[in-house]
Amino acid sequence: MEKSQTILRKAKYLNPYIGGVLLGLVLLASNYISGRGLGASGAMKSVIVSGVQTIAPAHAESALFYKEYSETHPGNPMNSWLVYEMLGVLVGGFLSGILARRTKLKIEHSPKISSKRRLVFALIGGILFGFGSQLGRGCTSGSALSGMAILSLGGFISMMAIFGTAFALAYFFRKNWI
Amino acid sequence: MGPLIVNDIISNNTNLFLAFFIGIAFGFVLESSGFSSSRKLAGVFYGYDTVVLKVFFTGAITAMLGLIFFSLFGWIDLTYVYVNPTYLWSTIVGGVIMGAGFITGGFCPGTSFCAAAIGKIDGMVFIVGIFIGIFVFTEGYPLFESLYMAEFMGYLTINDFFGISSGLMALIVIFAAVAMFWGGEWAEKKFPRKEY
Numbered sequence: 001m002e003k004s005q006t007i008l009r010k011a012k013y014l015n016p017y018i019g020g021v022l023l024g025l026v027l028l029a030s031n032y033i034s035g036r037g038l039g040a041s042g043a044m045k046s047v048i049v050s051g052v053q054t055i056a057p058a059h060a061e062s063a064l065f066y067k068e069y070s071e072t073h074p075g076n077p078m079n080s081w082l083v084y085e086m087l088g089v090l091v092g093g094f095l096s097g098i099l100a101r102r103t104k105l106k107i108e109h110s111p112k113i114s115s116k117r118r119l120v121f122a123l124i125g126g127i128l129f130g131f132g133s134q135l136g137r138g139c140t141s142g143s144a145l146s147g148m149a150i151l152s153l154g155g156f157i158s159m160m161a162i163f164g165t166a167f168a169l170a171y172f173f174r175k176n177w178i
Numbered sequence: 179m180g181p182l183i184v185n186d187i188i189s190n191n192t193n194l195f196l197a198f199f200i201g202i203a204f205g206f207v208l209e210s211s212g213f214s215s216s217r218k219l220a221g222v223f224y225g226y227d228t229v230v231l232k233v234f235f236t237g238a239i240t241a242m243l244g245l246i247f248f249s250l251f252g253w254i255d256l257t258y259v260y261v262n263p264t265y266l267w268s269t270i271v272g273g274v275i276m277g278a279g280f281i282t283g284g285f286c287p288g289t290s291f292c293a294a295a296i297g298k299i300d301g302m303v304f305i306v307g308i309f310i311g312i313f314v315f316t317e318g319y320p321l322f323e324s325l326y327m328a329e330f331m332g333y334l335t336i337n338d339f340f341g342i343s344s345g346l347m348a349l350i351v352i353f354a355a356v357a358m359f360w361g362g363e364w365a366e367k368k369f370p371r372k373e374y
Binding site (some may be wrong): 165 | 180181182183184188193194195196197198199200201202203204205206207208209210211212214215216217218220221223224226228229232233234235236237238239240241242244245248253254256258259260261262263264265266268269270271272273274275276277278279280281282283284285286287288289290291292293294295296297298299300301303304305306307308309310311312313314315316317319320322323325326331333334335336337338339344347348351359371
């Protein structure tokens with residue numbers, strides 16, 4: 001009884017092909033308006049750079065990465081296209097969740113693993129993704145998806161490296177997911 | 179003619195303002211497609227749910243075709259659209275590390291924001307992890323600089339790399355995507371899961 005009510009309450013997800021076309025149109029609009037693709041990790045880099053500049057200004061002026069960053073990106077790092085876009089992502093995701101009645105504070109995990117294990121792995125995954133996105137000059141959105149749309153060679157290499165590695169490692173992490 | 183910002187049709191502030199709305203649309207589409215659920219995202223690697231593959235490649239080919247047609251219609255000057263530079267080794271090594279992060283954490287940066295936006299604590303923890311990972315990179319940058327800069331191939335497109343036209347390349351990508359959609363539909367029947 002409770003289960004059927006849950007199903008009734010939750011709206012179904014969008015058909016993936018329709019979702020894909022809509023995603024493509026958003027990406028097209030981004031290129032048409034701003035001459036650039038979508039992104040995510042770059043906004044978080046802005047937060048880090050801005051944080052370091054505020055908390056340790058002397059370090060930000062001497063350490064190589066921050067020095068090069070302010071030379072190539074003059075002005076406040078938070079006043080960037082990606083930062084505004086990612087704030088929008090939070091709002092858009094929240095709106096969709098509200099409309100579909102999916103907003104709920106919870107830890108989603110396979111019944112075979114504990115919440116703690118899920119969070120530990122989420123943290124490790126985040127650290128790897130954060131590091132990899134900087135080394136690879138962009139994540140799944142900025143490098144792989146947006147790169148492929150403009151037929152960038154780097155975008156295709158990025159996509160193959162990300163998905164290829166995840167497929168290759170899937171067997172070892174199967175307990176976490178299935 | 180687009181891009182609007184490069185041709186001074188809109189101001190820089192308008193561009194940043196519109197970025198916020200582009201982000202809203204981006205987040206809305208990702209969440210509506212189920213990208214706020216790590217178990218749905220990870221499904222593609224086990225075959226029980228290939229929504230990632232379908233949405234990702236449909237999105238890529240839609241935008242790719244749109245850009246090619248816009249360019250043919252004279253609506254956009256593609257020479258002003260940003261093409262990511264290709265640094266071979268950092269792209270491969272970075273991608274491999276991101277792939278490992280994907281299968282351990284179940285998100286990528288954009289999707290973790292959608293998950294966090296609807297209250298997924300695992301998404302929020304993933305975001306904390308991303309910040310740590312970026313900080314490790316920026317602080318340790320002198321150690322990684324030579325790999326980061328190695329084998330620069332320019333702002334290269336895949337059609338130029340293979341020496342074919344962008345239209346032919348697009349056709350090949352579409353065929354590849356359709357083959358993957360077929361594979362995805364097959365996998366979902368082969369490895370079904372009722373609920374997750």
